[in-house]
Amino acid sequence: MGAKQRMVVIGGDAAGMSAASRARRMRAPDELEITAFERGRFTSYSACGIPYWVGGEVDERDQLIARTPEEHRRRGIDLRMRTEVTEIDLDRQCVRTRDLDDEDGAQERWHGFDHLVIATGARPLxxxxxxxxxxxxxxxxxxxxxxxxxxxxxxxxxxxxxxxxxxxxxxxxxxxxxxxxxxxxxxxxxxxxxxxxxxxxxxxxxxxxxxxxxxxxxxxxxxxxxxxxxxxxxxxxxxxxxxxxxxxxxxxGVRPETGLARDAGLPLGESGGLLTDLAMRVRGQENVWAGGDCVEVLDLVSGRERYIPLGTHANKHGQVIGRNVGGGFATFPGVVGTAVSRVCDLEIARTGLLEAQAREVGLQYVAVTIRSTSRAGYYPRAAPMHVKMLAERRTGRLLGVQIVGREGAGKRVDIAAVALTAGMTVEQITALDLGYAPPFSPVWDPVLVAARKAAGAVAEDAREADGG
Amino acid sequence: MGAKQRMVVIGGDAAGMSAASRARRMRAPDELEITAFERGRFTSYSACGIPYWVGGEVDERDQLIARTPEEHRRRGIDLRMRTEVTEIDLDRQCVRTRDLDDEDGAQERWHGFDHLVIATGARPLxxxxxxxxxxxxxxxxxxxxxxxxxxxxxxxxxxxxxxxxxxxxxxxxxxxxxxxxxxxxxxxxxxxxxxxxxxxxxxxxxxxxxxxxxxxxxxxxxxxxxxxxxxxxxxxxxxxxxxxxxxxxxxxGVRPETGLARDAGLPLGESGGLLTDLAMRVRGQENVWAGGDCVEVLDLVSGRERYIPLGTHANKHGQVIGRNVGGGFATFPGVVGTAVSRVCDLEIARTGLLEAQAREVGLQYVAVTIRSTSRAGYYPRAAPMHVKMLAERRTGRLLGVQIVGREGAGKRVDIAAVALTAGMTVEQITALDLGYAPPFSPVWDPVLVAARKAAGAVAEDAREADGG
Structure with a gap:
């Protein structure tokens, strides 16, 4: 990389600090200087864990913190807490910061960069x-x-x-x-x-x-x-x-925190999220990167950019940015819209497109819903689960899956997430070799049952269309 | 289909009766006559459920029976219980049967067929x-x-x-x-x-x-x-x-029950299991089909035929055979070797190739093992789980995954099973959009953690090989 480079990171949570940490592992401090600015008092924490902390399932706030400012500093990252970035100057390749604990509020500084990482996150509506x-x-x-x-x-x-x-x-x-x-x-x-x-x-x-x-x-x-x-x-x-x-x-819900980026003239999508290329470089920029809850992601099923803020994407973005800034190469190919949640003993999951989303991008589909159980029907604690599946008309390509059930239901959405990524048809899904034993699944996994019904619906639809 | 056809099924469990039921749904009795012979006293039951019945987790034997002989008969299948097939005559296209409850043991009959389905299962070693x-x-x-x-x-x-x-x-x-x-x-x-x-x-x-x-x-x-x-x-x-x-x-363990098939000159693989084509037709035959625990299956990862008796395959075979005999078309593309089991609170799963199996087919690989947790580390009941992953040298193609953990560990093998089917590399797996929320997974699912380590090992191995 020649002369010593300067990496500046705006935002000290998942995307920003993953990027900083990964780059640091690839390049020593004499090759790459890394400075990160965080407005708040915490770094690298699990916002997704907050409901469980409030609910008392997680005892201590600090359990949600994956890495403290001190730990980051020990790893060779110059981390400035309570420091807000107030301006990005792309022409001069520097950012202006303000110390939030400075009572005058007048203490502003400029910091030059060779690589800038924007990981400013989201703000609640x-x-x-x-x-x-x-x-x-x-x-x-x-x-x-x-x-x-x-x-x-x-x-x-x-x-x-x-x-x-x-x-x-x-x-x-x-x-x-x-x-x-x-x-x-x-x-x-x-x-x-x-x-x-x-x-x-x-x-x-x-x-x-x-x-x-x-x-x-x-x-x-x-x-x-x-x-x-x-x-x-x-x-x-x-x-x-x-x-x-x-x-x-x-x-x-939340909106991308992209005021700084907008003021700097960087490209934003319909949601207000930053637009990046596959390497997580801000579109049109050579050395400005962005990831986490402030960017739009490519939805591989619809081919559209969408705003899907999620910790799991933010961590992946950070890894990709860190690797690229560190002189390697990596991409974030996109998402398929997977999410899973729990309310009481109910598990709720989805991946791919909803009916309205499919229509929005001009896709025609068949939709089926089945009811099965999470375990073999005769096995104790076999709980009902519902699986809805969307498949494209004629091609039979899987478009989306939604699951509502109880214990063991939610993570089954991963089967569909991988199948969507691979572009499988519902007919191909019917043949998948999934794990089976009575405590884990009926002999036909509920996802396979849905795929069989969807494959039947695709065939029936094609027959009617051709006959019409 | 022209004149009325006769379908004869040997074996009244998963593969045989699925084939019969599926064919019956496609063809009315005046088009297709279906006769099934079963040696024992039960049809369509879950042998996999027997340990849970013996252990007292399942109360009644009848809970393990998916469909009784009477139910099959009501659906238009001529089911002959306690009737053993003693010979298959391919030249004359008929089978010889013996009534096991006939005390003389002399009562033998010949039954002609247009389609024969061999679903004779397995016998324990x-x-x-x-x-x-x-x-x-x-x-x-x-x-x-x-x-x-x-x-x-x-x-x-x-x-x-x-x-x-x-x-x-x-x-x-x-x-x-x-x-x-x-x-x-x-x-x-x-x-x-x-x-x-x-x-x-x-x-x-x-x-x-x-x-x-x-x-x-x-x-x-x-x-x-x-x-x-x-x-x-x-x-x-x-x-x-x-x-x-x-x-x-x-x-x-068990061995395929293929004495009848062998005596009839039908092709058997190394394990003694019948060899079929993708449509589950016995190789070299026009109208003889086989499925379930008496056949070998194509292992898609190694390209070899293997003997993997499992109820989930048997049911799929039956569906494919029934559809083909009924005048439709379907295939069983093969397996990836997925299995999941539980002993006490331990969940054990695998898919793809073990190290020895990879070597056996001439594959070189890198192997990594990681330890993670089934849920976010801070979430209650986060249990340790170990994931071992094999990836092909140079290409990075996923070859196999093994999981040992506790609640929530086992069915994660499905992620790998789908990825194997799709031929994904471990690098591709690192980018998968899997379901994440603290009660379900750490922000990096353990399978992704293993994939990241495997991708690193593949790269390191390639670097060393090229440098050598």
């Missing part, structure tokens, strides 16, 4: 409703958010919680309140919870949540956060009525 | 040792075997059981005895239990079995079954010593 900033309204995006929520749960006698939004974070937070013995109401604007599933599969989740004592109200758009005489939250108003709440959690 | 036929020595291949063993456990006070052979059936039967509170010793000739794993992974199973109170003695070839004054079994002798036993179970 916070609609501009009356009362939204009242004490008792919480996000759960960062460890600080989690700590504030836990502090409130300990300070006050919280009997009623309202979770706004029934996506992954929403249902996981609902479970967390359940765990703590707090009555919880989930308010969802859409007609079903989990809009990452088709409505018919979301309805199964809805039913199970209510069965588990999680009051789930759909078609309920929040119009106001109600406050008491002390100014703190006392409830939430929707067109469907008011719901009492000692605490409110916002689970409305 | 029973070495010609002194005492092997003593009362108290049991196989666990059929429902009748299971019933005899259960009867013995109820008639006598059984305190000590010996299981001969530590393969799948052996370890599952060991667990069954544990469940019943019977002290069990497993005797295995090889140096490690589970010879379906590499020895290093088998050692993990060995350790866990002993930890669970299952005395597991390796390098212990059985030389004699010891009998008492009543002629019944009282122990087992090996070169390593004698082990007391009130009951002995043979778990030495």
């Amino acid at each position: 916070r609609p501009p409703l009356p009362g939204i900033d009242a004490p008792g309204v919480h996000g759960v995006q960062s460890l600080d958010d989690g700590q504030e929520l836990l502090d409130r749960l300990e300070e006050r006698r919280v009997r009623h919680a309202v979770v706004v939004g029934a996506g992954y974070i929403g249902v996981e937070m609902a479970e967390a309140f359940c765990h703590r013995g707090i009555h919880v109401t989930v308010l969802e604007r859409a007609e079903q919870p989990m809009n990452t599933l088709d409505p018919d599969m979301g309805a199964l989740v809805h039913e199970a949540m209510n069965g588990n004592g999680i009051e789930t109200v759909t078609g309920a758009e929040v119009t106001e956060v109600l406050t008491g005489t002390d100014g703190a939250v006392r409830g939430v108003a929707t067109a469907k009525g008011e719901y009492p709440a000692d605490v409110v959690v916002l689970g409305l | 029973r070495p010609p040792l002194p005492g092997i036929d003593a009362p108290g020595v049991h196989g666990v291949q059929s429902l009748d075997d299971g019933q005899e063993l259960l009867d013995r456990l109820e008639e006598r006070r059984v305190r000590h059981a010996v299981v001969v052979g530590a393969g799948y059936i052996g370890v599952e039967m060991a667990e069954a005895f544990c469940h019943r509170g019977i002290h069990v010793t497993v005797l295995e000739r090889a140096e490690q239990p589970m010879n379906t794993l590499d020895p290093d992974m088998g050692a993990l199973v060995h350790e866990a079995m002993n930890g669970n109170g299952i005395e597991t003695v390796t390098g212990a070839e059985v030389t004699e079954v010891l009998t008492g004054t009543d002629g019944a079994v009282r122990g087992v002798a090996t070169a390593k010593g004698e082990y007391p036993a009130d009951v002995v179970v043979l778990g030495l």
Whole structure:
């Protein structure tokens, strides 16, 4: 690499610090100087673990921290905490920073780079409703958010919680309140919870949540956060009525944190996420990289860029960037849209396209749903599971799978995730040699049962189309 | 199909009756007459479930029966129970049968066929040792075997059981005895239990079995079954010593039941299993089909025919045969050698090639083993799991995966099974979009961790080879 290079990383969580760590393992400090700026107080933590910490399943905040600032520094990364990057100057190849603990707020510095990694993450959606900033309204995006929520749960006698939004974070937070013995109401604007599933599969989740004592109200758009005489939250108003709440959690999803990148003129997609090439280089740039929750990813099934913020992608992005900056070569080929979640004893998973997503990109499909069990039917604790499968008309190519079930159901989505990546047809899936023994699966794994039904539907559809 | 056709099926279990049922759904009785001959008293049952029935986890024998003779008959299959096929005459296109309940044993009949399906299954290995036929020595291949063993456990006070052979059936039967509170010793000739794993992974199973109170003695070839004054079994002798036993179970594996086929001149592979084409037609025959535990299957990873008797293959074979006989078209493309099993709380899985199997077919490989956890490390009940991965030198193609772990470990083998089928490299596997949430997986799924290490080993190996 010739003269000593300077790598500057903006953001100290999964993508940024993975990139820094991987590059450091490839290049010694006399070849590559690595400086990372983090606005907050923590590095490399599992935001996905926050609901389980709030729910009491994870005891300590520090368990969620994979690597502390001190550990990063010991590994030769110059990490500046509580330091915000306020500007990227691409012409001069430098970034301007501000020390957040400097009381004057005037202490600004410029830092030059040979490689810049943008890993600024995401910010939670916070609609501009009356009362939204009242004490008792919480996000759960960062460890600080989690700590504030836990502090409130300990300070006050919280009997009623309202979770706004029934996506992954929403249902996981609902479970967390359940765990703590707090009555919880989930308010969802859409007609079903989990809009990452088709409505018919979301309805199964809805039913199970209510069965588990999680009051789930759909078609309920929040119009106001109600406050008491002390100014703190006392409830939430929707067109469907008011719901009492000692605490409110916002689970409305996140948007990419790309203000800096936009101001620097870097290319953003429809969602506002940065656009990169396969090596995670920002499009049109030679030495600016981006990864994690601030980028769009290529959806291999639809061929579209999508915004799918997820820790598992962020870690992969970091590895790829670190390897490329370190002088190696790696790519992030894309995603297939896999996600898995749990609410109480319900496991919810999806991969590939929903019906609406398939239509959006002009695909025609057949859709089937089957009900099977996670283990052989005669085996104890065989639990029902539903599998929905979408296959392209005529070609029979797998387009997507959704699973709602109980123990052992969720991770079966991986079978479909690999099959999607490989471009398999549902007919090919019927022949897969999957693990079978009565404690693990019926002799036909539920995914195979769905594939058989989908293959039949593809054939039937083709017959009708040709006959017509 | 023109004139009415006659389909004759030999064997009333998974492969045979799946073939019959599928063909029946495709063709009405006035087009296709279906006759099936079964030697025993049961049809379409789960032999894999027998250990759980013996262990008391499954209450009733009938729970293991997917479809009774009466149910098959109601669906239009002429099923002849307790009827043995004694000869196949390919020239005259007919089979000779004998009614086993006919006391004279003289009643023989010939039945003509247009399509013959051989689904004669397997027979357990029973070495010609002194005492092997003593009362108290049991196989666990059929429902009748299971019933005899259960009867013995109820008639006598059984305190000590010996299981001969530590393969799948052996370890599952060991667990069954544990469940019943019977002290069990497993005797295995090889140096490690589970010879379906590499020895290093088998050692993990060995350790866990002993930890669970299952005395597991390796390098212990059985030389004699010891009998008492009543002629019944009282122990087992090996070169390593004698082990007391009130009951002995043979778990030495099975061989294809292909005497009839051999006598008819049909082609058998090295294992003695029938050889078929991709449509499950016996090689060189127009209208003779075979499936289930009496055939060899194509191993897609090594390109070799192997004998891998497994209910899940048998069911697929039956579907393919039924569809082809019914006038449709289907193939069984082959297997990748996937198997999963459980002993106590240990989950054991494999797919693809072991080290010895890779060498046997001339493949060179790198092998890596990693230790990770089934869930995020901070999440409750995160259990250790070991993943071993083999990748081809230079190409990096995945060759095999072995997993030993606890809850949630076993079925992860499916990820590798699909990747093997698709011919993926370990580098490609590192980028797979697998389901992630803390209750389900660390942010890097253990299979991805193994793939990263394997990809590194492939690169390192190539570098050294080129540098050499």
